[in-house]
Amino acid sequence: MNHRPLLVFDFDGVIVDGMAEYWWSAWQACRRLDAAPEDLSPDEVPDAFRLLRPWVHHGWEMVLLAAELPVLDPQVWLQSYGEAQASALHRRGWQPEQLQAALDASRDGAVRQNRSAWLALHRPFPGLVERLRQFEAEGVDWAVLTTKTQVFTAELLNSLGLHPWRLDGREAGAKPQVLLQLQKQRTLCGFVEDRRATLEAVRSTPGLERLPCFLVSWGYLRPQDQSNLPPGIALLHPDRFRAPLAQWP
Incomplete structure (x- = not known):
């Protein structure tokens, strides 16, 4: 020993x-799911995403947050994060596994295509x-x-x-x-x-x-x-x- x-x-x-990377990858994962928040830039972390990040435990949750960001009320999510998350998943018909797969694919693609840019996040x-x-x-x-x-x-x-x-x-x-x-x-x-x-x-x-x-x-x-x-x-x-x-x- x-x-x-x-x-x-x-x-x-x-x-x-990794806040910038989390947002960028979550936004890209949403695009893979045809749910990208087009009014938000993948290069600038929204205040609401930054505010809710401490409640996130698994990577897939950030994909859901990114998709919901244009319509969610941050205070509702802060008060009942689990319930708001479950409701959003049900409404969109999504499963955590598919969100995690989209996130992993986005990161994998970023590393292969432009490793230095991804690392810089x-x-x-x-x-x-x-x-x-x-x-x-x-x-x-x-x-x-x-x-x-x-x-x-x-x-x-x-x-x-x-x-x-x-x-x-x-x-x-x-x-x-x-x-x-x-x-x-x-x-x-x-x-x-x-x-x-x-x-x-x-x-x-x-x-x-x-x-x-x-x-x-x-x-x-x-x-x-x-x-x-x-x-x-x-x-x-x-x-x-x-x-x-x-x-x-």
Whole structure:
């Protein structure tokens, strides 16, 4: 067993800001479904999409949001996101699987046709690349665990010159289960995420109750996500993230 400590990171919303890519790809996926919001530009993220992004859990939801954006009331979706989503799916006769397939096809086409332009839609959060490179000097390895597909995430990491000890994408399964597998191989010193519900699921998983979890303050957070965090989940601000790992909350 490798005894160097391992710090595990989510990717989008933690390492990179993918908001522009999410909107662009969702718009292109809508076009594949003959539902592109023509009055909105794929190159400029609408305020309503940015506002609702923290409620999104799966990629296909962004395709639905993009299609609905010209007619939806953001406050209705904020108050009852699940109900509004289910109603829109039913009205359009869509299934999540077809929306996810359209999204994946849009991304795949973008990578093949103009890789550099697609990569440019993702921007690392300030200081993240430099900080990740510093962990080596602290004797800490780092890994990436994301709901993005492995191939897309690998493309992005390579473009940033980042090489994690391990990369697990959507294909690897649920994050708690992947963390349990990693724990058998490495000494985990923390999991860094921007989705509170994911961290709560990790902490409630048998075998992961003592895994330190960190919610980044710079991610796609809902207003209430930073308040009254349960034991074992600490809010991580940029200044603390830049400090040595031993000084994290």
